[in-house]
Amino acid sequence: MCVTPHIVYIYIHILLVVVVIGGRLWWQMAEFVHLVVVKFKEEVVVEDVIKGLEKLVSEVDSVKSFVWGKDIESMEMLRQGFTHALVMTFSSKDDFNAFQAHPNHVEFSTTFSAAIDKIVLLDFPVVTVKPPPT
Template identity: 75%
Template structure:
């Protein structure tokens, strides 16, 4: 456990003692993801919502990357009515918290919530298994 040395354990993956020196593998500032799956209400002009979302994330420095897509391939029984997915990546959980509390995000979230029929949100630290080439 690193409790005898000054060693933060928040997101540490491995801690090895080597001649009294603590060597850290992994990052204490792991990327953090915000994944949203939605089904929009039937009368919504989805393109307008998407333009607003793209504008929001382009103005926010804490958003490291943003991708979205509309499901075209999954059988209805598997997607359970969800049609769109949105994935934002942040440099850290703190960056995500700053984004979530930002007045522009709070305002957009109110508008966004009014046009969705249902949603699933998952917020999680990233664990890269195979990095992008």
């Protein structure tokens, strides 16, 4: 069998997740997640930053979903000062890269960076263990 570079490229860039539900085999496209855990500076109006993020993700088509939340349960020693988690989901790493390079993201990054005291970023392909109910 002759494998062309084009075919290899397709195999490398299409990630599939195989899930067995009720004895049936399901295929789904793997997603890519951008997870941000942040502690904002004390003087920052967090609601304004979140509104800016909501506006940003509504303007960029490559963002599949965006959720965020403020921690209300963790003990301070475990939280280590971090207060908010932001999660963006993309259909692929290529869509994530498109988001990173999008002019609206580049522009907003300056505002976001100025509001941050501490941050942790994780960018990863999703491994589905328990898919949402259908």
